[in-house]
Amino acid sequence: MADTKKPLLIKRYASRRLYNTETSDYVTLDDIAGFIRDGREVQIVDLKSGDDLTRQYLLQIIAEHESRGESMLPVEVLNDLVRSYMSGDVSVVPQFLQASFDMLRDGQAKMMENMSSMNPMSKMPGMEVMQAQQEAFLKAMTGGWPGGSTMPSPEPEAEEPEQGDDLDAIKQQLADLQAKLSKIK
Template identity: 25%
Template sequence: MRIIEKYKNRKLYDTNMKKFITLNDVANFVKEGETVKIIDSLGNDITQEIFLKARIKGKIFCSLKKEMIERLIQGFIKIFKGNTDDFIEILLDLVNQGVLPADIAKELGNAVIKHFNEFEENMKKDIIELIKSTGFVSKEEYDKLKEEYEALKKKCEN
């Protein structure tokens, strides 16, 4: 199995050949029937995401006009602002104009939305952990602590 590491600077490193490679190299490995696993800097398996990028780069971007690429980028920006409907509409427009094959649009849409949802969930967890680390507690914990305080206060007064 060929292991490829993706660095934060987006470079791909082939651990077998001990050198940096491109998306085209990844596509060629797959075409040649090699088993490939791609991991990010945290050790997460991102093979499908990179395969999708390799397919898109090879099949689509070479034939897209500048304005279509700009619309696709605008779609990505909109999805990160939480508007998946506009992103999907842009993908459908690209399919209807014959610029983007439907299967690639579907793969791209599903992958981007999946990664956005995972990013959003991780962000929520990080925010909750940050708030907890500052000493804040949930409303339920606060109410429980208040009850305990009131009970201790009554005890002390008696």
């Protein structure tokens, strides 16, 4: 994986096309959303002026997902965000949101760490299956946010499985776990 500490630089040309400086090709907003989902930080700058356009494009990605019916933000939260922008007072909302997401990532990482091989409970029969299920669940719940895959997978995956494949795999793992538990009894 590329160096995740250094943001992926995307340059916006006058034609409004977005250029990935690492791969030397043009990208779309969906591509950028994919980079972010994979845990990569991005920085989008205007080629001519050098202005940082990252915030503008990230908001556009969120707006497009929301308009497609992929609603993640409740209307009450959106109302509160608008209010925080419209009030003349200094808002604590940005700091609160940042702290909330930091806590979510930290909690997710700690949960995965507790289920890792250093935990004595990991030696229990069927624990690998439960770990894989937990990892799949957390990935589904957080959309693959960074910090969510700190535990190595039980088996390396060549490609990202489809969601139907995930469900079938979880069902199979559950059946395997039930069989192991019935043997223990």
